[in-house]
Amino acid sequence: MLQLQAIRDSKNDFITALTKRNIDGAPLLEKAIELDDKRRETQTKLDKTLAESNALSKEIGMLFKSGKAQEANVLKEKTGILKEDSKVLSDTLTTVEEELQSLLYQIPNIPHSSVPAGNTDEDNEEVFSEGTVPELVSNALPHWELAKKYDIIDFELGVKITGAGFPVYKGKGARLQRALIAYFLDKNTEAGYTEIQVPHLVNEASGYGTGQLPDKEGQMYHIGEDDLYLIPTAEIPVTNLFRGEILKEQQFPICYTAYTPCFRREAGSYGAHVRGLNRLHQFDKVEIVRVEHPSKSFEALDGMVEHVKNILRELKLPYRILRLCGGDLGFTSALTYDFEVFSTAQDRWLEISSVSNFEAYQSNRLKLRYKDENGKSQLAHTLNGSSLALPRVLAGILENYQVEDGIEIPEVLVPYCGFSKID
RNA sequence: GGAGAAAUGGCAGAGUGGUCGAAUGCGGCAGUCUUGAAAACUGUUGAGGGUCACACCUCCGGGGGUUCGAAUCCCUCUUUCUCCGCCA
Numbered sequence: 001m002l003q004l005q006a007i008r009d010s011k012n013d014f015i016t017a018l019t020k021r022n023i024d025g026a027p028l029l030e031k032a033i034e035l036d037d038k039r040r041e042t043q044t045k046l047d048k049t050l051a052e053s054n055a056l057s058k059e060i061g062m063l064f065k066s067g068k069a070q071e072a073n074v075l076k077e078k079t080g081i082l083k084e085d086s087k088v089l090s091d092t093l094t095t096v097e098e099e100l101q102s103l104l105y106q107i108p109n110i111p112h113s114s115v116p117a118g119n120t121d122e123d124n125e126e127v128f129s130e131g132t133v134p135e136l137v138s139n140a141l142p143h144w145e146l147a148k149k150y151d152i153i154d155f156e157l158g159v160k161i162t163g164a165g166f167p168v169y170k171g172k173g174a175r176l177q178r179a180l181i182a183y184f185l186d187k188n189t190e191a192g193y194t195e196i197q198v199p200h201l202v203n204e205a206s207g208y209g210t211g212q213l214p215d216k217e218g219q220m221y222h223i224g225e226d227d228l229y230l231i232p233t234a235e236i237p238v239t240n241l242f243r244g245e246i247l248k249e250q251q252f253p254i255c256y257t258a259y260t261p262c263f264r265r266e267a268g269s270y271g272a273h274v275r276g277l278n279r280l281h282q283f284d285k286v287e288i289v290r291v292e293h294p295s296k297s298f299e300a301l302d303g304m305v306e307h308v309k310n311i312l313r314e315l316k317l318p319y320r321i322l323r324l325c326g327g328d329l330g331f332t333s334a335l336t337y338d339f340e341v342f343s344t345a346q347d348r349w350l351e352i353s354s355v356s357n358f359e360a361y362q363s364n365r366l367k368l369r370y371k372d373e374n375g376k377s378q379l380a381h382t383l384n385g386s387s388l389a390l391p392r393v394l395a396g397i398l399e400n401y402q403v404e405d406g407i408e409i410p411e412v413l414v415p416y417c418g419f420s421k422i423d
Numbered sequence: 424g425g426a427g428a429a430a431u432g433g434c435a436g437a438g439u440g441g442u443c444g445a446a447u448g449c450g451g452c453a454g455u456c457u458u459g460a461a462a463a464c465u466g467u468u469g470a471g472g473g474u475c476a477c478a479c480c481u482c483c484g485g486g487g488g489u490u491c492g493a494a495u496c497c498c499u500c501u502u503u504c505u506c507c508g509c510c511a
Contacts, residue, residue: 043472047480054480057492061441064491072491079491246470367471375452377470 001104001211001364003379004036017110020117020326028107035100042096046089053082105214109361111326112335118325124338125325130309131318133342134400140345143398144276146407147173150422155276165266165274165281172422176397176409177284179416180390181259184286184311188257188387191307193288196258198237201228206240209366211332211358221263230263234287235384239362242291246377247370253300254291257387259284277391278350284390290383291368294360297381298335301357304385305337308353311387314412317396318342320349334359341392345399350392355385 007014011029018025056079063072116125147153152173158166169177189195207213207229212220221230231237238258247254262285266274277283288307292300305321312319324336339353360379363369369377401408406423414420 040473043480047473050481051479053491058441060491065441076491083491375468 001361002032002107002110003360003364004032007032008036014110017113018108020111020115021108021329022119022327023108025107028103032100032103032107035096035103039093039096039100042089042093046086046093049082049086049089053079053086056082108329108331109334109358111329112357114323115329115335116323116325117327119327120325121328123325124322124328127321127323127337128309129318129320130313131316131342133318133344136344136400136402137404140399140402142276142345143343143395146398146402147276150407152176152422153277163281165279167277167280172417172419175417175419176394176413176422177390179413180388180393181284181286183413183416184387185257185259187311187314188286188288188307191255193255193257196238196256198234198241198258198260200231200237200260200263202231202236202240203228206236206243209240209243210236210362211365212236215331218267219265221265231260232264233262233384233386234258234260234285235289238287238289239291239382239384240366242368242380242382243366245368247291247368247380249293249370249372252291252293252370252380253296256289257286258289259286261285262389277395280391285386286388286390288385288387292381292383293370294378294381297357297359297383300381300383301335301337301355304355304383304387308339308355308385308387312339312341315393315397315410317393317400317410318344319352330354330356332356332358332361334361339388341396343392343396343399345402346395350395351389352392352396353386353388356383358382358384 002014007029011033014029015025056075060072060075060079063069063075116123118124141149144153144155147155150172152170154168154170155164157168158164161168185195201223204213204227207220212229212232216232220232222228223230229236237260238256241256242254261282263282264280266279266281288304290300290304309321319339319341322338322340324330324333324338329336333356336354336356338351339355340349341352342348343350359381362382363379366382368380368382370380372378397410398407401410406421409417409420409422
């Protein structure tokens with residue numbers, strides 16, 4: 001959520017920046033300022049009415065104490081009118097505030113200056129690539145065929161017990177999953193992230209805090225009976241740990257990592273691109289989350305990008321990094337780098353990580369602040385990234401590491417797996 | 424799930440209708456003292472709105488109500504604790 005003061009200060013810059021998202025921000029921002037003006041005006045009137053009423057009440061109290069009941073009763077009548085006025089004003093205020101709030105919820109974050117303009121993923125900007133695409137055997141298979149051939153992932157069984165998009169991992173497949181989770185967590189811990197375990201269900205307030213609500217309402221599984229949401233990413237519970245907190249500057253940087261399953265309804269997805277592990281309703285992910293001082297957040301973002309690079313280097317997977325264009329940028333993000341691994345057997349890039357700086361956008365919703373050197377509350381910056389999303393890393397490994405008689409295991413994972421080949 | 428008790432500032436803990444944004448203690452910060460630190464002493468110390476700055480307004484778990492006036496009374500929801508039941 002954007003800050004009103006920032007909108008007032010930089011309205012024109014914001015409008016220009018929002019065109020990168022193909023959004024005409026002018027009417028939205030102007031409406032927000034207008035509503036805020038109305039809010040202030042109403043608040044001032046209400047405050048005055050209440051002040052008057054408070055003063056009278058005090059007077060009445062004193063009159064009663066000194067036995068002047070009659071005078072008191074005269075004043076009582078006055079307060080009756082004030083009460084009616086304040087009721088009207090406070091109703092107006094509530095309406096205006098709600099209107100303003102829901103308007104602000106509709107305005108996405110302002111893209112960072114480096115974000116390229118554009119509509120679709122075609123317009124994303126490749127900023128880095130590394131690793132060599134392996135020469136595969138002539139009869140190379142896509143991962144869903146490999147999964148069947150070596151009996152390590154069973155999609156049909158998942159359909160039987162739950163539905164499409166809920167695979168069952170078996171034997172060495174299951175073990176490889178566990179190995180990846182442990183490996184990622186270890187790498188993150190080494191890099192200074194504190195490992196935590198968080199609930200996989202969150203309440204509505206958390207959904208609003210990180211911005212999945214109301215924007216992505218239909219994408220989350222919702223448990224109506226208890227009004228809880230299955231998390232689509234660990235970002236929600238981890239970032240919301242800091243909802244409503246006021247930090248001390250010396251607490252920065254805050255770095256957390258968590259493994260969780262992620263649940264996504266993926267309404268509207270279909271076709272070959274969602275085959276196999278490419279798009280699932282339930283998948284595993286290891287996430288990194290940071291809470292930073294505003295002056296350090298972009299430095300932190302670069303650090304996170306380097307960190308993810310290191311992991312992919314160790315896994316020896318060919319990958320590239322994209323800077324997302326305005327049209328592809330998430331609602332709450334100011335700058336996002338996507339990591340894509342090249343899946344040789346499918347001959348396409350698969351997104352495996354997304355690393356973003358939300359600046360103060362989430363913090364403003366979360367009311368996540370810190371005290372600056374003057375003792376004033378300021379909004380902190382939040383960031384997060386996947387390190388990494390399991391299914392597509394698994395797809396990349398299966399496809400790129402396949403040989404004539406099986407699938408080799410990346411060297412760094414062998415100690416975690418306890419085997420060096422799936423056959 | 425049943426019965427009872429409770430929810431107050433960073434923490435502990437007073438406060439049962441007006442003088443309470445809230446005693447006191449601890450903690451935090453600043454200062455005096457000290458070579459330095461500790462101790463002691465002095466001052467200061469919740470959040471939000473609003474203002475050039477004051478004033479002023481709101482907030483004592485959330486929501487609603489009674490009253491001229493609510494931390495205090497009533498209703499409701501949530502959470503926590505104790506006892507019973509169930510249970511990985």
